[in-house]
Amino acid sequence: MELFLQQVFNGVMLGSTYAIVALGLTMVYGILHVPNFAHGHMYMLGAYVCFFLITIFGFAYWPALAVSAVVLAVAGIVLEFLVFKPVRNAGGITPFIAALGALIILENAVVVLWGPEGHRIPNPYPGIIDVFGITMSTQRLLVIGGAFLMILLLQLFIKKTTLGSTIEAVAQNKEGSTLVGINVNFVSALTFAISTALAAVAACMVAPIFMISPSMGSLVGMKAFVIVILGGMGSIPGAIVGGLILGLIEAIGGGYFSAAYKDVFGFGALVLILAIRPTGLFGKEIKGR
Amino acid sequence: MMKWLKANWFYLVVLVLALVLPLVITNRYYSQVITMSLLFAIGALSLNLILGFTGQASLAHGGFFAIGAYGVAILTYTLGWNFWIALPVSALLSGFIGLLVGMPALRTRGAYFAIVTLCLSEIIYLVAGNWMELTGGHNGIVGIPTPSPISLPGLGQLKFDSQISQYYLVLFFLLFTLFIMHRLTKSLRGMTFLATAINEDLSEAVGINIFRTKLLSFVVSNFFVGLAGGIYASLIGSISPSVASVGMTFNFLMYVLLGGITTLAGPIIGAFLIPVLLEYLQFLQDYQMILFGLLLIVVIIYFPSGFMGLYKSLSEKIKKSKVGA
Numbered sequence: 001m002e003l004f005l006q007q008v009f010n011g012v013m014l015g016s017t018y019a020i021v022a023l024g025l026t027m028v029y030g031i032l033h034v035p036n037f038a039h040g041h042m043y044m045l046g047a048y049v050c051f052f053l054i055t056i057f058g059f060a061y062w063p064a065l066a067v068s069a070v071v072l073a074v075a076g077i078v079l080e081f082l083v084f085k086p087v088r089n090a091g092g093i094t095p096f097i098a099a100l101g102a103l104i105i106l107e108n109a110v111v112v113l114w115g116p117e118g119h120r121i122p123n124p125y126p127g128i129i130d131v132f133g134i135t136m137s138t139q140r141l142l143v144i145g146g147a148f149l150m151i152l153l154l155q156l157f158i159k160k161t162t163l164g165s166t167i168e169a170v171a172q173n174k175e176g177s178t179l180v181g182i183n184v185n186f187v188s189a190l191t192f193a194i195s196t197a198l199a200a201v202a203a204c205m206v207a208p209i210f211m212i213s214p215s216m217g218s219l220v221g222m223k224a225f226v227i228v229i230l231g232g233m234g235s236i237p238g239a240i241v242g243g244l245i246l247g248l249i250e251a252i253g254g255g256y257f258s259a260a261y262k263d264v265f266g267f268g269a270l271v272l273i274l275a276i277r278p279t280g281l282f283g284k285e286i287k288g289r
Numbered sequence: 290m291m292k293w294l295k296a297n298w299f300y301l302v303v304l305v306l307a308l309v310l311p312l313v314i315t316n317r318y319y320s321q322v323i324t325m326s327l328l329f330a331i332g333a334l335s336l337n338l339i340l341g342f343t344g345q346a347s348l349a350h351g352g353f354f355a356i357g358a359y360g361v362a363i364l365t366y367t368l369g370w371n372f373w374i375a376l377p378v379s380a381l382l383s384g385f386i387g388l389l390v391g392m393p394a395l396r397t398r399g400a401y402f403a404i405v406t407l408c409l410s411e412i413i414y415l416v417a418g419n420w421m422e423l424t425g426g427h428n429g430i431v432g433i434p435t436p437s438p439i440s441l442p443g444l445g446q447l448k449f450d451s452q453i454s455q456y457y458l459v460l461f462f463l464l465f466t467l468f469i470m471h472r473l474t475k476s477l478r479g480m481t482f483l484a485t486a487i488n489e490d491l492s493e494a495v496g497i498n499i500f501r502t503k504l505l506s507f508v509v510s511n512f513f514v515g516l517a518g519g520i521y522a523s524l525i526g527s528i529s530p531s532v533a534s535v536g537m538t539f540n541f542l543m544y545v546l547l548g549g550i551t552t553l554a555g556p557i558i559g560a561f562l563i564p565v566l567l568e569y570l571q572f573l574q575d576y577q578m579i580l581f582g583l584l585l586i587v588v589i590i591y592f593p594s595g596f597m598g599l600y601k602s603l604s605e606k607i608k609k610s611k612v613g614a
Contacts, residue, residue, distance in 0.1 A: 035400040035403070096400070096403060097542070100539065101584075101586035104539070104581060104582030105578075105582035105586075108576075109579055112576060218535065219411075225404045260415075261415065264415050267408035274397050274401065279401075
């Protein structure tokens with residue numbers, strides 16, 4: 001029972017970070033209908049920015065996290081402008097390929113600049129709490145709390161502010177929102193900025209727990225895609241639920257069956273779910289793109 | 290006969306060039322690079338069938354390449370089979386797994402299909418790296434025998450231990466693949482592939498069973514990439530899980546896109562030009578991949594139909610200027 005609860009705790013921790021990474025991805029897809037394959041690599045970049053701010057410039061943990069989010073927001077806008085905007089009307093597999101190109105550049109640029117080896121951000125909260133036999137490190141609890149806070153803030157922003165509701169408007173109907181005076185280009189850039197900033201926050205929160213390395217992005221990016229598909233592309237609640245489901249599948253599969261195959265369980269679950277529901281758990285029918 | 294020669298002289302010249310090439314290039318290293326280019330051209334051609342002609346972005350191509358490679362490695366090295374039985378069995382296995390996986394995966398569309406196949410590729414990679422008993426884990430399998438000799442009655446034996454013989458072996462399979470792709474894409478069945486690529490809903494409305502069309506294309510495509518993988522394992526002599534990596538898929542993707550998607554010549558040109566280009570760019574070392582990423586973005590934005598598209602638009606311009614003069 002204790003093992004089970006321990007795995008559930010780890011699963012929720014993993015799942016909540018996956019959820020915020022996936023949230024950004026699903027928002028971008030909802031607005032631009034672009035599958036941003038480079039999203040995981042923006043996450044990786046966020047972790048590196050945080051790492052350098054702390055180790056070289058001597059930032060404290062929280063300011064480093066905030067600055068990293070801002071830097072990545074700018075990077076997201078640049079990425080949208082240089083890579084996705086030119087292929088916006090191209091359809092088919094074109095946006096994918098452009099994103100693949102961006103991903104190759106990002107990963108290799110980091111390898112060239114800072115080497116392929118892993119780094120570790122010093123843990124700001126090394127304490128451990130013991131609750132009913134489950135060990136919870138303070139940093140892990142912080143990750144869960146932080147993730148839910150981010151989700152809550154994002155929901156409030158989208159539902160309660162005018163700026164936030166323009167994002168929803170563009171997602172629902174691009175022509176319609178242009179008609180009522182919404183600047184679609186601005187909203188696209190804003191969405192990208194929020195999406196990559198969220199990825200950076202997630203990366204900074206888990207970086208003290210896991211290692212950071214140039215290749216950390218591709219697996220997280222792929223998982224975020226799995227979650228977005230599980231939850232249905234463009235669906236925000238879908239991304240949150242999907243993130244938690246994937247985290248739990250991985251933690252429980254890894255804890256009870258085989259740690260080496262934990263990713264196989266997650267990806268296998270996706271293939272299985274899509275076999276039954278080709279548009280995901282919460283997805284609407286999508287047109288072939 | 291003359292008419293046929295006139296229409297096809299260019300291809301004949303290319304064929305003759307391909308046949309005499311190993312006699313001209315004697316440097317062992319370059320000869321190896323060229324043989325590998327031919328081998329990857331088989332994989333690129335097969336990716337082009339599903340990606341270009343059928344419009345489904347399969348990102349599991351590296352995974353199926355690995356299935357063929359591990360199939361031949363295990364059958365010949367571990368079980369001691371004859372290469373000429375192991376190769377078709379491995380290619381068929383690759384096609385069969387494609388069938389099993391395609392049935393759920395092809396129910397999805399567009400970006401969903403790309404992600405599902407990417408996940409499959411990752412599963413194959415993880416299994417190849419962790420199933421110690423079968424695949425040797427991360428160390429892979431070393432010491433895979435070269436293709437078994439074929440006895441020709443009265444003529445002696447065809448051996449495949451020299452570089453020249455391996456070159457002709459790969460060339461033979463490339464021509465075989467090209468022949469099948471040519472027959473397939475020019476047939477009525479090929480037209481249904483293309484129709485599916487252009488508009489799935491409309492194709493379905495005119496009575497094409499798009500699911501079966503996509504499945505057929507996927508299985509044929511995986512059969513041929515499995516074939517390429519099998520030959521690869523036997524010629525290189527050792528394999529590791531890296532053959533199943535996403536990087537392998539990206540390479541095929543790059544050959545197809547930079548060469549010219551939905552053409553038969555494009556993937557071959559891509560598979561040839563890019564490794565040669567890479568040889569010249571060796572001095573860039575780590576920056577090489579960054580340049581590649583940039584190239585990919587520039588090509589997809591400005592020349593979406595790759596080298597062949599560029600060639601076509603140039604030759605049309607020349608024709609027009611001649612007519613004008």
